[in-house]
Amino acid sequence: MSEHKLLMIPGPIEFEPEVMQRMSSPSLSHVDPSFIVSFGNALSYMKKVWKCPDGQPFIIAGTGTLAMEMAVANLVECGDHVLVISTGYFGERYANILKRLGAEVDVLNAKIGAVVSEEVIAAQLEKKNYKLMTLTHVDTSTGVKSDAKQFGALGKKYNVLTVLDGVCSVAGEEIQQQKWDIDVVLTASQKAVGVPAGLALLMVSPQAIEVFKNRSSPVVSYYSDWSNWLPIMEAYSHGKPSYFGTPAVHLVLALEKSLELIVKEGLEIRFNRHETLAQAFRKALQVLGFGFIAKDECAANTLSAIVFPENLDGAKFIQSVAASGVIVAGGLLADRKSTYFRVGHMGSVKAIDLVTTLEAIENGLLSCDHSFEKGVGTKRFLELI
Numbered sequence: 326m327s328e329h330k331l332l333m334i335p336g337p338i339e340f341e342p343e344v345m346q347r348m349s350s351p352s353l354s355h356v357d358p359s360f361i362v363s364f365g366n367a368l369s370y371m372k373k374v375w376k377c378p379d380g381q382p383f384i385i386a387g388t389g390t391l392a393m394e395m396a397v398a399n400l401v402e403c404g405d406h407v408l409v410i411s412t413g414y415f416g417e418r419y420a421n422i423l424k425r426l427g428a429e430v431d432v433l434n435a436k437i438g439a440v441v442s443e444e445v446i447a448a449q450l451e452k453k454n455y456k457l458m459t460l461t462h463v464d465t466s467t468g469v470k471s472d473a474k475q476f477g478a479l480g481k482k483y484n485v486l487t488v489l490d491g492v493c494s495v496a497g498e499e500i501q502q503q504k505w506d507i508d509v510v511l512t513a514s515q516k517a518v519g520v521p522a523g524l525a526l527l528m529v530s531p532q533a534i535e536v537f538k539n540r541s542s543p544v545v546s547y548y549s550d551w552s553n554w555l556p557i558m559e560a561y562s563h564g565k566p567s568y569f570g571t572p573a574v575h576l577v578l579a580l581e582k583s584l585e586l587i588v589k590e591g592l593e594i595r596f597n598r599h600e601t602l603a604q605a606f607r608k609a610l611q612v613l614g615f616g617f618i619a620k621d622e623c624a625a626n627t628l629s630a631i632v633f634p635e636n637l638d639g640a641k642f643i644q645s646v647a648a649s650g651v652i653v654a655g656g657l658l659a660d661r662k663s664t665y666f667r668v669g670h671m672g673s674v675k676a677i678d679l680v681t682t683l684e685a686i687e688n689g690l691l692s693c694d695h696s697f698e699k700g701v702g703t704k705r706f707l708e709l710i
């Protein structure tokens with residue numbers, strides 16, 4: 326394998342060595358007694374990490390997009406009214422998924438870099454009766470974080486089911502699913518949860534499970550149908566084997582380990598670590614002349630969407646950062662792709678990773694003939710952590 330470059334994109338992230346060790350365990354049957362224990366542990370750790378002791382966890386082979394689709398495929402029926410609150414690329418994706426399922430979809434779009442305000446959401450909920458609404462907690466295209474607690478409260482007040490796309494936030498940003506009355510919080514393994522890509526993870530409230538059980542039409546997707554998966558999750562959490570589709574055995578072993586490490590670190594400590602590092606990183610980038618897509622008051626702690634200084638050749642810059650050993654991601658918003666880049670700082674991220682990233686960014690600026698005092702970014706970062 327060629328020399329490892331530090332992977333600082335918004336998923337997949339750098340994984341803990343103990344998690345990677347699980348990926349190289351000897352092969353194991355999905356009904357082996359030790360695997361049943363691991364699967365059960367992973368399900369119960371999820372309730373702790375999601376702060377949802379009464380929720381129903383699902384661990385399914387698939388990506389975050391499957392988790393998005395599964396949540397609404399089971400709760401929405403053809404012709405139902407659904408509200409999508411969008412802060413970028415993944416809000417648009419949710420609207421597309423819902424339309425494909427035959428829902429009547431209204432979208433509230435935030436201005437780029439901002440959130441949709443509580444007043445605007447409430448006004449829409451006053452105007453029309455919705456069965457369900459979705460919110461992207463952290464939109465990975467803009468680095469905007471929306472208010473998940475307020476979202477849950479609005480859902481409760483207006484009696485609307487709430488689905489939070491937490492793919493870029495679960496285990497990196499504070500979420501108290503049960504206390505905040507959110508019906509579904511979903512994510513994927515490769516982001517702040519810290520496991521290689523391939524698992525769709527959902528936590529569903531008892532109320533949402535009731536809504537699912539009272540559907541009048543069958544779920545349109547066979548693979549997504551919770552009727553097939555609920556007995557499996559229930560069996561594994563009671564220490565019994567069961568089969569519908571073969572579980573991603575090694576990913577589940579890795580998930581058990583990663584969630585164990587997350588719980589061991591302590592959620593509050595973990596969220597504070599993300600916040601301290603994110604803020605110091607952005608202050609350092611400011612000194613170097615960069616701007617941000619997200620406004621300060623709604624900037625995420627799990628990633629930054631960073632605007633290039635005027636006249637910088639973005640493609641050349643990103644290449645040069647990679648040549649210095651750090652991989653960052655390009656822009657994702659179609660209309661301004663080349664004006665910004667993205668850095669993921671979630672999961673296992675440590676101060677040293679961001680120092681390495683800032684050094685590579687400074688090298689990138691130098692190679693693009695951008696004038697600044699070498700070392701000022703790193704220095705600012707170290708003053709702030």
Ligand SMILES: *Cc1c(COP(=O)(O)O)cnc(C)c1O
Nearest residue numbers: 388389390415463465492493513
């Ligand atoms: C990455 C991401 C997704 C999609 O996840 P995949 O695993 O790529 O399918 C959805 N929503 C958000 C907010 C994301 O960051």
